[in-house]
Amino acid sequence: xxxxxxxxxxxxxxxxxxxxxxxxxxxxxxxxxxxxxxxxxxxxxxxxxxxxxxxxxxxxxxxxxxxxxxxxxxxxxxxxxxxxxxxxxxxxxxxxxxxxxxxxxxxxxxxxxxxxxxxxxxxxxxxxxxxxxxxxxxxxxxxxxxxxxxxxxxxxxxxxxxxxxxxxxxxxxxxxxxxxxxxxxxxxxxxxxxxxxxxxxxxxxxxxxxxxxxxxxxxxxxxxxxxxxxxxxxxxxxxxxxxxxxxxxxxxxxxxxxxxxxxxxxxxxxxxx
Amino acid sequence: xxxxxxxxxxxxxxxxxxxxxxxxxxxxxxxxxxxxxxxxxxxxxxxxxxxxxxxxxxxxxxxxxxxxxxxxxxxxxxxxxxxxxxxxxxxxxxxxxxxxxxxxxxxxxxxxxxxxxxxxxxxxxxxxxxxxxxxxxxxxxxxxxxxxxxxxxxxxxxxxxxxxxxxxxxxxxxxxxxxxxxxxxxxxxxxxxxxxxxxxxxxxxxxxxxxxxxxxxxxxxx
Numbered sequence: 001x002x003x004x005x006x007x008x009x010x011x012x013x014x015x016x017x018x019x020x021x022x023x024x025x026x027x028x029x030x031x032x033x034x035x036x037x038x039x040x041x042x043x044x045x046x047x048x049x050x051x052x053x054x055x056x057x058x059x060x061x062x063x064x065x066x067x068x069x070x071x072x073x074x075x076x077x078x079x080x081x082x083x084x085x086x087x088x089x090x091x092x093x094x095x096x097x098x099x100x101x102x103x104x105x106x107x108x109x110x111x112x113x114x115x116x117x118x119x120x121x122x123x124x125x126x127x128x129x130x131x132x133x134x135x136x137x138x139x140x141x142x143x144x145x146x147x148x149x150x151x152x153x154x155x156x157x158x159x160x161x162x163x164x165x166x167x168x169x170x171x172x173x174x175x176x177x178x179x180x181x182x183x184x185x186x187x188x189x190x191x192x193x194x195x196x197x198x199x200x201x202x203x204x205x206x207x208x209x210x211x212x213x214x215x216x217x218x219x220x221x222x223x224x225x226x227x228x229x230x231x232x233x234x235x236x237x238x239x240x241x242x243x244x245x246x247x248x249x250x251x252x253x254x255x256x257x258x259x260x261x262x263x264x265x266x267x268x269x270x271x272x273x
Numbered sequence: 274x275x276x277x278x279x280x281x282x283x284x285x286x287x288x289x290x291x292x293x294x295x296x297x298x299x300x301x302x303x304x305x306x307x308x309x310x311x312x313x314x315x316x317x318x319x320x321x322x323x324x325x326x327x328x329x330x331x332x333x334x335x336x337x338x339x340x341x342x343x344x345x346x347x348x349x350x351x352x353x354x355x356x357x358x359x360x361x362x363x364x365x366x367x368x369x370x371x372x373x374x375x376x377x378x379x380x381x382x383x384x385x386x387x388x389x390x391x392x393x394x395x396x397x398x399x400x401x402x403x404x405x406x407x408x409x410x411x412x413x414x415x416x417x418x419x420x421x422x423x424x425x426x427x428x429x430x431x432x433x434x435x436x437x438x439x440x441x442x443x444x445x446x447x448x449x450x451x452x453x454x455x456x457x458x459x460x461x462x463x464x465x466x467x468x469x470x471x472x473x474x475x476x477x478x479x480x481x482x483x484x485x486x487x488x489x490x491x492x493x494x495x
Contacts, residue, residue: 069393105399116394120412120491129408130398162492175394182398 004074006086006093013081020045020186020218021066026075028061035061037242038075043186048212048219050229050250053239054265059222062239063188066220067110068101079107080185106134109184113191115171117163123150123174124159127181135182142181149177153207169200173207180211187211189221193228201225208232226269230254238262274459281460284451288464291447296472298364298443299430305369306429307422310376314384315406317377335374341435343367348439364436372429376422383418384410416488423480427473434465444468 009024019042028036036058043049051059064070066077068084076093077084086093087100096104118126127146131137137145150159153173163171172192179187189208193201205228211217212232223229229236230250237247238261246253246262257263316328335343348363358366387410395405434445448461 067393067397069396102399102401105396108397110397112390112394112397114390116388116390118391118394118409118413119493122492130400133404133408134399134401164492179397 006076009076009083009086009093011088011091011093012083013078018081019043019078020047020080021220022078023062024076024078026065026077027073028058028065028070029073034242036065039242039244041237041244043218043220045185045218046216047235048221048233050233050236051220051222051239052224052226052229052236052265053245057239058242059239060190063110063190063220063222066186067108067188068105079104106182107185108188109179109182109186110188110190111172111175111179111192113194115163115168115175115195117171117175117178119163122160122162123155123166123177126163126174127178130178131181145181146177149180150174152180152210153177154203167200168196169203172196172204176204176207176211184217186218186220189219189223191222191224194224205232224269226254226266238265240265276459276463277457280455280457281464284455284461285464287447287451288444288461288468291442291444292468292472294441295430295433295443298361298368298433298436298441299426301365302368302372302433303426303429305365306372306376306425309369309373311380311411313373313377314380317381318384332374332377335371336378340368340371340432341438343371344435344439360436360439360441364439364441368429368432368436372425375425375428379418379421379425380414382421383414383416386417387413412491413493416484416491416493419480419484419487423477423484426480427476430473430476431469 013019013022021041021043023039023041026036026039027034039058039062041062051062053059061070065072066079066084072085076086082104083093083096084101084104085096087096088094117123118129121129124143124146127149128139128142131142131145132139147156147159150156153176155170155173155177158166158170158174163174166174176192192208193204196204205225208219208221209232212219221229221233233250235247236250236253238245238253238257238259240261246257246259253262254266257266313328313332317325317332319325344364344367347367348358348360351358351363391409391413392405395409400409433443436443437446437449440446444465448458448465451461452458
């Protein structure tokens with residue numbers, strides 16, 4: 001943390017139009033390397049935002065900061081109107097302590113590129129662990145919820161399998177069910193199809209499609225699949241060099257990009273794909 | 274000097290009784306080492322730097338000095354500071370601490386082998402640090418630690434004769450006593466070697482099958 005004047009940031013967001021997620025002048029750097037430079041980004045409740053951009057553009061860092069896996073250097077992130085990275089203390093904001101982070105983190109769920117399932121637990125146990133030990137659900141309640149969600153992702157017949165016995169697509173679907181079992185308001189998908197074989201990508205995208213159409217979840221998705229981003233998102237953010245270079249509805253950003261860098265990136269990606 | 278079967282049969286019961294003490298010493302010492310070793314390993318992973326460095330130095334110090342010195346130290350130097358311990362107590366502390374420092378290194382390797390993504394998934398699910406260790410990290414650190422843990426189980430067993438120097442009546446101490454009473458060392462020492470061999474070899478084999486069983490139990494085989 002720096003000697004930044006935190007009094008410039010509100011203690012909480014109020015009004016009619018409070019976004020589910022707000023990044024306010026957020027800067028993240030590793031030593032000299034600035035990964036994100038004074039980022040401002042709002043995500044409305046129920047909105048699906050696709051984050052695209054070349055590697056090293058800071059797009060994954062956006063999700064990792066929101067999940068509190070990375071500390072930020074400057075700025076404040078708000079979730080559901082409340083500060084996430086900071087907490088109110090004597091009438092002003094101060095860096096959040098672990099206890100506050102744990103409270104706020106409950107709003108957010110995340111799925112990772114490499115699934116990160118617990119290999120020593122079955123699919124069902126993976127989905128029950130946190131609901132029991134974090135939310136305090138009874139074993140039966142947690143089991144019921146986990147079975148329902150594993151059904152939602154189409155894995156009714158795999159609930160007692162360990163991850164090593166599941167395909168990549170199946171593992172990622174368990175990971176989605178595991179995150180949903182915590183009933184987050186915001187779901188983060190970090191390149192969830194990048195480590196998958198082409199023939200199973202569809203299993204995972206169809207689950208995400210289902211979430212978009214049936215649940216009022218707020219979602220941020222970092223992806224390399226332009227077609228999927230175009231089809232499913234309400235808005236696309238193109239990141240370049242730690243900044244949002246361009247953003248807009250998918251039709252506009254993919255069909256008629258304004259900035260040169262966006263055009264270059266899209267033509268390079270479409271050529272390769 | 275000739276091997277005397279009758280003498281061997283005569284002293285064997287005493288040696289077998291002493292074997293019980295040897296196994297007890299190895300068992301208690303190992304029990305201390307297994308638990309304390311984990312504490313030492315976890316202490317080196319706290320974000321509190323002074324503690325981490327202090328524990329690191331203590332572990333290095335213990336690993337770099339001879340066990341027999343540590344046994345003498347606890348037993349003979351302790352009383353000069355008013356800490357008087359029975360041979361058994363002093364011996365268990367010394368050998369337990371010694372092997373705890375070795376096991377902490379085994380655990381450290383095991384804990385570090387768990388991918389960072391497991392921590393991130395646990396954080397994303399809001400599991401507490403204690404819960405993450407006990408339910409996610411330690412179960413996965415266990416299988417890669419088992420081979421090292423098994424080696425040190427055999428190791429501590431073979432090091433129990435060092436306790437004879439402060440008068441713990443284990444196998445070596447008993448063999449020495451027999452030798453000095455009868456001036457016959459061939460039979461008791463040979464039997465001590467045979468007994469150690471007879472226990473060490475199957476133990477090592479058992480550890481290997483236990484390791485395979487744990488991996489299977491945790492669903493970590495493909």
